[in-house]
Amino acid sequence: GENVEQHPSTLSVQEGDSAVIKCTYSDSASNYFPWYKQELGKRPQLIIDIRSNVGEKKDQRIAVTLNKTAKHFSLHITETQPEDSAVYFCAASANDYKLSFGAGTTVTVRA
């Protein structure tokens, strides 16, 4: 089955700086790569996703890049704000089947 590895497990950044989270996946059939944000005590919510037919996608301060050859994808958050503090999960699936999650990255934005 799919194995998704995520790094780092914790990330502390100064407000205004950028944050980068990296994930690798094992199944070359995977073609859908979403990122979920989970605030403390709340449900995970989708913040951005990318499919394998594109290499990069941007939405305001967040962007995701995908390298299918190397089987890795990354989340970039620019101009971080205190409300960006949360746990971020990457995930991967093939044809929307059996979405597998990484272990999560706890991001802390210092004021």
Place this chain on the structure above:
Amino acid sequence: EAGVAQSPRYKIIEKRQSVAFWCNPISGHATLYWYQQILGQGPKLLIQFQNNGVVDDSQLPKDRFSAERLKGVDSTLKIQPAKLEDSAVYLCASSRQGTGELFFGEGSRLTVL
């Protein structure tokens, strides 16, 4: 639209007891998932339904866990008998057929003593 509803929100039981969780997905969502999230870890897929059929249950410990989705709408997840390592948040999610986005419920937090 109303979100994914789950109950109960919290449950504390002794080991070897049984427990059941209920989920009502977003109206019209054909796909329903049960995930187990142990503290400090990412969600782990237990079972995925498409309408009322099982798409994948390869990671469901079938000796103690069971799940059903009658009539392709609501779903229940049962654990019998519970073990200490079953302590986790059980997240239900649903999605529209053909799309990837999962909509999660608030989760049911299980503590096994």
